[in-house]
Amino acid sequence: MTSNGAQPNSLDDQPQDQPITTLLAVGTKKGLWLGTSIDRSNFTFTGPHFLMQEIPSIGIDTRGGKTRIMVGLRSEHWGPTVAHSDDFGATWQEPDHGAITFPADTAAALERVWQIQPDSADQPGVVWAGCEPISVWKSTDGGEHFELNRGLWDHPHRPEWGAGFGGAAAHTVLPSANDPGTIHVAMSTGGVYRSTDDGETWEARNKGITAYFMPDPLPEFGQCVHKIARDPNSSGTLYAQNHHGVYRTDDNADTWNSIADGLPTDFGFTILTHPSRSGTAWVVPIKADGERIPPEGQMAVHRTDDGGATWKRLADGLMEPDYNVVLRDAAAVDNAEPAGIYFGTRGGSVYASANEGEHFVEVLTHLPDVLCVRAAAVEL
Template identity: 75%
Template structure:
């Protein structure tokens, strides 16, 4: 449970704005919003390093276009660079369409924030997310011209950084998983074992539609992937991947979450299939493994008996409390929270616009 010095923040990005909520017990929440009404919020990062709470949001206005805004006072005020936080250099001939991911780096690298965008690109900030620089190593990769767009767009949507080293993994739709061993200077495809059944060669070097990746917090070199049909694990830093989908009601979905401390614990939210993007049998459930995917347990206490809305890749999150909290929102505008690692859920918001991104964090109480 939370200590007297802890409180919680929950950020919900939707098709029509951002909602923020705070809580002392993860059961009763106080909401503010909408912030950025009528703007799409596909990405959120909550940076709690250096004793402050900075909320960073990818904002996509239909009139002004995309940018990254930040708040250091829980949404009371917002700031953004005059000329945009993420802007392609002139020689690229490209323009940002959407910011898909905002990822604060490790405690050991304060001020460093990563971002993934559309067109497929990775960016790095060293000033807390106020200005970003294009990662040229990935942008100039010889594979880039062959990367495609997923159903929602060409997305660099997952960034996983080794907190103690220079290894960075990126996942994109479509293109698959790419790894850098030198902090992002150079990249190589790492998709061995991940199927691309929709391609002439179902086992290509790249071209997979990986939906989300996440790292095991306690086992070095172990990551998990939710693919476009397929759930996988690697124990060798993505040199090879193996299926862990057995025991799930379906192997399609978008979400992949891992425990902030404990090895072998991960959560997915299965959908029936790419052609039927609904929970299997219309029964929404979160599935958790505590043994690195060898077995899975369906968790649905507190969730509705029938649900036909899907959960998008970044519309789910975990916090760092003990026990860990699990949160997710649906395309029907309902958000659920669990204060016991998914054993039981409560509805914390409903009738919101289409939920695109959910992030939660433990913060120091004032």
């Protein structure tokens, strides 16, 4: 399957005889599509892989000069697991007894794998997973087998964590490359939790993030944080898209401050940060929790280049009108320069921008609901 964008964009500094290949992975309600491109506008896709299985999470691991694609699968017949491919989807492997299995003493069963996150380059083989029921898991063999993080599972707050509209999800796991041992997790509902000892102990870190639907709108925990993202150069600076509210912290999540001024609405699901430049982040605003459509039915991405002080609306190339939304993991940024931005909608359209959102091309259309999008520069 090949898609042709109307306005190709090339990497400005890349010599023609040394093209960068971008891998774009799109997980949907009914399968996985994998695409490659040298200009990030014209993609050749294969798929669907895992037809009729839900793909809520994807991880692309390019450490060590190799590419491993990991996907969280959910089959109505066989249940959830993690599969991986080392040959760009030509073949797939998964453990006979499941990559993620709750210990017997937990009396729990895996419902969904919401997040697959490779650790930093100096932690080869380490991959993190966030799951439903709310739990965090660690693999040391490249995502083939995972072990439950007991520190978070046994946390005294866990009985009071709730389920967001999509389920009880530990949907974000952010290990820090610049501060070894520091990990941030976000969950719906529960909020943000931080560990500074590689997951042994965890503390709620939600000061300043609101939960207007609770008796105390500023509780210690219980917020429905939709997504968090880390600054590429400062482990203490993170951004959050909340269930109403967009925030930034500069003190490792001890306190959060609103940066929603200048946005058409503070509701949304996803947030992205630049792979190498501090202060740059992207959100996709949604009108409200009761009206889950883009403002005025006009899809747009908004970018800040100054840490949230100001925002720029980006909609060139996007369909108008569009009443679909972008879910929390249905957006991604690649590691090229300028950065590429990608997102998919619940209406089955996937868009790509090779210039940080200034112009988008539709690279896939008429897919099932898009649940997860990931992109990376790879060596074929």
